[in-house]
Amino acid sequence: MIPPRFEYAAPKSLQEAVGLLNGRGGDAKVLAGGQSMIPLLKLRLAAPALLVDINRIPGLDYLRESDGFLRIGSLTRVAALGGSRLLQKKYGAIHDASLAIADPLVRNLGTVGGNISHGDPSNDLPAVALAMGAQFAATGASGERSIRAEDFFVDTFATALAHDEILTEVRVPVPPPRSGGAYLKVEQKVADFATAGVAVQITMGRGSECERVGIGITGAGPTAIKAKKAEEAMLGKKPTDASAAAEAAELAAGASSPTSDIRGTVDYKRALIRLLVTRGLARANERARRGA
Numbered sequence: 353m354i355p356p357r358f359e360y361a362a363p364k365s366l367q368e369a370v371g372l373l374n375g376r377g378g379d380a381k382v383l384a385g386g387q388s389m390i391p392l393l394k395l396r397l398a399a400p401a402l403l404v405d406i407n408r409i410p411g412l413d414y415l416r417e418s419d420g421f422l423r424i425g426s427l428t429r430v431a432a433l434g435g436s437r438l439l440q441k442k443y444g445a446i447h448d449a450s451l452a453i454a455d456p457l458v459r460n461l462g463t464v465g466g467n468i469s470h471g472d473p474s475n476d477l478p479a480v481a482l483a484m485g486a487q488f489a490a491t492g493a494s495g496e497r498s499i500r501a502e503d504f505f506v507d508t509f510a511t512a513l514a515h516d517e518i519l520t521e522v523r524v525p526v527p528p529p530r531s532g533g534a535y536l537k538v539e540q541k542v543a544d545f546a547t548a549g550v551a552v553q554i555t556m557g558r559g560s561e562c563e564r565v566g567i568g569i570t571g572a573g574p575t576a577i578k579a580k581k582a583e584e585a586m587l588g589k590k591p592t593d594a595s596a597a598a599e600a601a602e603l604a605a606g607a608s609s610p611t612s613d614i615r616g617t618v619d620y621k622r623a624l625i626r627l628l629v630t631r632g633l634a635r636a637n638e639r640a641r642r643g644a
């Protein structure tokens with residue numbers, strides 16, 4: 353498939369990139385890893401007049417903890433998340449999700465910023481960001497602002513980013529002691545998008561009751577979903593409390609709005625969400641207990 357004609361720019365600074373986007377009034381798109389953008393162009397589902405390639409902008413590829421946050425630069429490749437000992441040890445949900453995304457070729461090119469900014473409800477990182485209470489830094493013509501993950505995913509392929517804003521950093525609060533997280537995904541075949549996926553992040557108090565709970569759902573609605581009622585149902589309960597977990601699983605399934613498609617029926621997908629919430633709580637609990 354041959355994409356429509358477009359102009360191409362490869363700015364070397366954020367300001368230059370924002371200026372280029374701003375100058376086209378919505379008819380320009382950012383190009384990061386290209387793993388979603390290039391297929392859209394080839395299928396002629398997108399036809400921007402200008403592609404602004406941000407890969408030559410320095411300082412957007414990093415992963416570090418500072419000032420209470422894990423900070424992930426938007427040009428960090430998904431493969432770098434999978435190879436991180438820090439994530440494996442302290443950010444299990446992000447680590448799990450990064451290994452569940454597509455295949456090594458896509459993970460080598462696809463970026464964290466692109467996975468989030470694309471606003472695809474089937475992408476894996478948005479649900480993790482919702483479960484972990486992440487924020488996104490975005491730079492536009494009027495400077496930088498911070499957007500909470502729960503305010504970011506507006507509709508399918510639509511986010512809170514303005515047409516001239518570039519997502520620069522994902523900020524995940526450093527989990528307190530006795531925290532653990534997990535991301536579980538069911539896919540129809542290896543390297544596929546999720547039939548359903550669930551991210552769980554918990555912090556336990558001294559009596560092993562949940563003090564903080566985050567639950568995000570992939571592939572079951574127009575956007576990634578934060579299952580707030582399910583989160584609340586687990587507060588003050590032990591993750592091993594089977595009836596509390598079953599209630600949370602039911603509430604999460606109720607918060608979802610999957611559609612029937614080649615990957616399964618609505619009932620099947622809701623059943624998967626129930627199962628993945630229960631298993632996610634169990635895995636997050638194991639990791640919280642061993643300090644992972």
Ligand SMILES: Cc1cc2nc3c(=O)[nH]c(=O)nc-3n(C[C@H](O)[C@H](O)[C@H](O)COP(=O)(O)OP(=O)(O)OC[C@H]3O[C@@H](n4cnc5c(N)ncnc54)[C@H](O)[C@@H]3O)c2cc1C
Pocket residue numbers: 381382383384385386387388389390391426452453454455458461462463464465466467468469470472474475476477513517518519520543544545546
């Ligand atoms: C075969 C295949 C299988 C896949 N399977 C999965 C999967 O299982 N799970 C999953 O999560 N993903 C999957 N993906 C999608 C993949 O993870 C993409 O890489 C990701 O969705 C987009 O990241 P990118 O860096 O390639 O962005 P691009 O394709 O370059 O851009 C995607 C969109 O985001 C915008 N954008 C990118 N970066 C920024 C930024 N910093 N600021 C503002 N806007 C930006 C672009 O303008 C564009 O609209 C798959 C892709 C392929 C090709």
